[in-house]
Amino acid sequence: MKQKSIYIELPIYAPLEDVWRATQDPKLHQAWDLRFSSITYLPRIEGHPQSFLYKTNIGFGLSIAGWGESIGSFHSEDGSKTSSLRFGTDQKRSLIREGRGYWKYDQQGEGTVFLTQYDYDVRYGSVGRAIDRVFFRPMIGWATALSFDVLKRSLEKGEAPKSQYFRFFSSALMSLFFCFVWFYHGLIPKLIFQHPEEVFMIKRALGLNEELARNVVQxxxxxxLCIAAIWLFYRKRRHLYLIQLIMFPLLTLSSIVLIPELISAPFNPITFNGALFILSIIGYYCSKDLPTARSCKRQRS
Incomplete structure (x- = not known):
């Protein structure tokens, strides 16, 4: 079964020529497009398409290098523009063998509707098609949509793409970190091993016997664990940071009141919760107005 082409559409409140320049200039293009680490135009040969080389870093010191051709551009009477291209790579580590697509720019009032549609052929037969359907195509579609929103924000608000990506991935890593912290502290010292200090703290705070205290700890x-899941799936993470800015000081104070000797312990509540409190402040400010793939339209009307 043939896969659907990737389609991304986004209105940008900027003149068409500004959007055209940001997408056709290779230095500007590589700055906002998450799919490319570098784009280099080759000397143009008269009568031939504009050729370029691209490189995408995929981590662990590995990269994928490929080629592309700007097949041509079309300027219609209503002021809209279209740019078509082919791209591909001979490197076996790339799932994509060769693809083709276009960018279209529609001037609407003082803004521009910027859209793309592209498709590609994959390697490795049915296995490659399965990987593409389940993982790669959703990922590359998401990366395209996120890149479009980064472009939109850079043109409308003036924030550099590099700064946007720094905030976006910093916020994502911090969310994963807090997810891990809540998951670990819920699973290991409370459900699996039931650390004696956890039980003792509940006994002293609520005046319970040993059995009831253990049940409360569980x-x-x-x-x-539920809080960890919320960190993983809840989208408005600034709300979670605000809750933690209240919660961590209260947890620190209650721990010290119930077990004062914890103050002298290594990795005590003051240093541990204090570090989480500071990270919550940083996360709160980093997560303000982040770029998002959800701002893009993903299907043609």
């Missing part, structure tokens, strides 16, 4: 552990 409930708290389940609650912390």
């Amino acid at each position: 409930l708290i552990g389940v609650g912390e």
Whole structure:
């Protein structure tokens, strides 16, 4: 079964010529497009398409190098522009063998509707098609949409793409970190091993016997696993940072009141919760007005 082409559409409140320049100039293009680490135009030969080389870093010191051709551009009477291209790579580590697509620019009032549609052939037969369907095509579609929103924000608000990506990935890493913290502290010391200090703290705070205290610790552990899941799936993470800015000082104070000797312990509540408090402040400010792939239209009307 043939896969659907990738389609991305986004209105940008900027003149068409500004959008055209940001997407056709290779130095400007590589700055906002997450799919490319570098784009180099080759000397143009009269009567031939504009050729270029691209490189994409995929991590662990590996990269994918490929070629592309700007087949041509069309300027219609209504002021819209279209740019078509082919691209591909001979490197076996790339799932993409060769692709083709276009960019279209429609002037609407003082803004521009910028859209793309492209498709590609994959390597490795049915295995490659399965990987593409389940993982790669959704990922490359998401990367394209996120890149379009980064372009939009750079033209409308003046924030450099590099700064946007720094905030975006910093916020993503911090969310994963807090997800791990809540997951670990809910699972290991409360549900699996039930650390004696966890039980003792609940006994002293609520005046419970040993059995009831252990049950309460288990409930708290389940609650912390739920918080970890919220960090993973809840989109408005600034709300979570605000909650933690209230929660961590309260947890620190209650721990010290219930077990004062913890102050002298290594990795005590003051240093540990204090570090999480500071990270929550940083995360709160980094996560303001992040670029998002959800701002793009993903299907043609």
